[in-house]
Amino acid sequence: MTSLQLGAKEEMVEKFLDAAARGDLTLVSTLLSHVPSLINQKGDSGWTGLMLAARNGHFGVVEALLSQGCDKFLVNSSSQTAYDISKFWGHRNISNLLSRTDEGCQRVLPGSDLHQQENYFSREMLDRLSGKRADKVWMEAKRSDPGTVYLLFSNLNPMISSSKEDEDNRVESRLCRFRFEAVKDLLQKPQTLVIFLGVEKRKTPFSSSSSSSSPLQTEEVTQEPPAWFAISTDEDAAELLKRCREKHSCFPKLPHRDLLKLSEEEAGVVAQARSVLAWHSRYSFCPTCGSSTKMEEGGYKRRCLNSDCRSLKGVHNTCYPRVxxxxxxxxxxxxxxxxxxxxxxxxxxxxxxxxxxxxxxxxxxxxxxxxxxxxxxxxxxxxxxxxxxxxxxxxxxxxxxxxxxxxxxxxxxxxxxxxxxxxxxxxxxxxxxxxxxxxxxxxxxxxxxxxxxxxxxxxxxxxx
Known part of the structure; x- marks a missing residue:
């Protein structure tokens, strides 16, 4: 693309964003009819036309942009969606419009908000398939499947790789992911904990841009989506890091800070894995009688090895992960x-x-x-x-x-x-x-x- 063409494109984007900010519905519609790709273009600080219209209370423009399929979940450099912006500036009619999931959705509680707040560590990119945890045959097949994804944990922290973004000089962290062949020696060690996390949800495919010693291959076509497991081992952390091909891999030393640099999807996986592994680290002995316990059901249950323990009779909450x-x-x-x-x-x-x-x-x-x-x-x-x-x-x-x-x-x-x-x-x-x-x-x-x-x-x- 020549500099002249690039300049014309930038001018068109600026004109579109200005029209959205001013609430000029006619000009917005005209520009989109000629250049549909303008609809999700970003300007200064990552603001889209939808965000600018939401900021200034232009309901008609917001409605038109939504009807033409704009992405209302995009965020600006402050991680705000158009919904966040409209709520912040008190444009309730616009925030209500942006919060609707479908035309038939109606308000069911007086004064309630249909927008479902999603907090960090809350996103579920995996289907946990809890019904499969007790299926030993299925679980074993998934553990050795070449498409299965493994995450390595040391001292409750996942192996991550970091890179700096050029624009804002921010540090972005990604989980290091491994295939079966890269970790099968760890799986054979008796002290290794292996936790089943679930399988990838087909509707929200996960980006596999962050590869490890065995890069993910999105081209592979399988009948079932890839399964994910977390591995916790007492092997030396420095030795574990040698398994990863990423240049800047490490185990976080300050999880309260470092784990906040993951993507929303990966943060949700870490929340599940780290919590379950933390429970295992505290409950290796039976809280009821003090005997040793063994892990069952993909890591979501511990059974006392004392056949006379009363925890084996009936349901006891000490046998399952605590929250x-x-x-x-x-x-x-x-x-x-x-x-x-x-x-x-x-x-x-x-x-x-x-x-x-x-x-x-x-x-x-x-x-x-x-x-x-x-x-x-x-x-x-x-x-x-x-x-x-x-x-x-x-x-x-x-x-x-x-x-x-x-x-x-x-x-x-x-x-x-x-x-x-x-x-x-x-x-x-x-x-x-x-x-x-x-x-x-x-x-x-x-x-x-x-x-x-x-x-x-x-x-x-x-x-x-």
């Missing part, structure tokens, strides 16, 4: 324009986040929210509303995200729990979201449910 429920809540001031955030001593300077705590036995989610907020900050809470949840594989928690309305405002911090807590205005939080960290306030990264709760509150037009 710890944690409430994490954004507390809203009674005036509706402030939120309560706290910080721990281990947080970087200026970082504040939502309050959080474990749900206790026999306690409801709502009561856990009220108890934890009062214990940590001294603030009393009234109404509690569920927003969304997030698996958090460090080691195996389910973060239950809520909004809560305060019925008292005086703060008295329990210094054993947190270092500080404060009310922050909507304007302070909005400026931090739009412009980045401020001297007095930094909020958690977008991959955390705390960030998403804060963004959800900013996008609300009114209080609970």
């Amino acid at each position: 710890d429920p944690v409430v994490i809540m954004l507390v809203i001031h009674p005036d509706g324009n402030q939120c309560l955030l706290g910080r721990k001593k281990i947080f970087p300077t200026g970082l504040f986040s939502c309050l959080a705590g474990f749900v206790e036995p026999g306690e409801s989610m709502e009561e856990a929210v009220r108890r934890e907020v009062e214990e940590e900050s001294g603030v009393k809470v009234g109404p509690v509303s569920y927003v969304s949840c997030q698996p958090w594989p460090m080691p195996s928690s389910l973060m239950i995200g809520c909004l809560a309305v305060a019925i008292s405002t005086d703060i008295k911090v329990d210094e054993n729990e947190i270092e500080d807590a404060s009310w922050f205005t909507r304007q302070q939080v909005t400026e931090t979201l739009l412009k980045g960290p401020r001297p007095a306030l930094t909020i958690p990264p977008r991959q955390t449910i705390a960030h998403q709760l804060i963004r959800h509150w900013i996008g609300m037009n009114s209080n609970l």
Whole structure:
């Protein structure tokens, strides 16, 4: 393509994006009729015409772009979709339009939002096929299948490879994947743990751009989709890394930071694998009688080897992987324009986040929210509303995200729990979201449910 042709194309894209931003439906339609490929073109900071129209409240343009098949799930450089943008700027009619999954979908709860919040670590790219876990013949066939994908874990962390993106100098991490031939020696070792993760979903094929010692071959046509397994071994990490052909492979040393650099799809796989492996690392002995246990059902059950153990009679929850429920809540001031955030001593300077705590036995989610907020900050809470949840594989928690309305405002911090807590205005939080960290306030990264709760509150037009 000549520089003249390139210049004409860039000019056409700029003209289209400007028309979408101004709400010029006639010009948008005319340009698309001549150059249909403009519909998903991106401009500055990765903004599409749909995003610009959503930002400025141009319902007609948004409706037209959707009707012509634009991709509403594209994200800009701030990882915002058009839906996120419309919610943030309070264009409820547009956000409702963007949240619809089909024409027959109707609102079923007063004031509820049809948009299903998907948090980091939550995406399911694999069909878990739990019904196949006890099928030993099928499982063994999948383990030795040449198309099967294996992930290597050491000390609960997956082997990853990293590369720098040129544009923003960001580090992107990918899982290193192996075939059966590359790991069959590990599978034969008695101390190796092998966890069945599932098979690839056909409707959402996974990119195989990140290869390992045995590159994935998307050309292969098989009757069944590839199965995925996670391997945990006590072999020296440095020796394991020699198996990978990627230049910059490693096992993360700071999972709370490094695992947030994976793609949404791979993060979901890691959440499943890491949580199950963490359970095995803690339950190698029977919690009921103290005897040794063995792994069964693809890694989703442990059976006590003591034939007299009562865990072998009936169903016992100690035999299956554990998940710890944690409430994490954004507390809203009674005036509706402030939120309560706290910080721990281990947080970087200026970082504040939502309050959080474990749900206790026999306690409801709502009561856990009220108890934890009062214990940590001294603030009393009234109404509690569920927003969304997030698996958090460090080691195996389910973060239950809520909004809560305060019925008292005086703060008295329990210094054993947190270092500080404060009310922050909507304007302070909005400026931090739009412009980045401020001297007095930094909020958690977008991959955390705390960030998403804060963004959800900013996008609300009114209080609970």
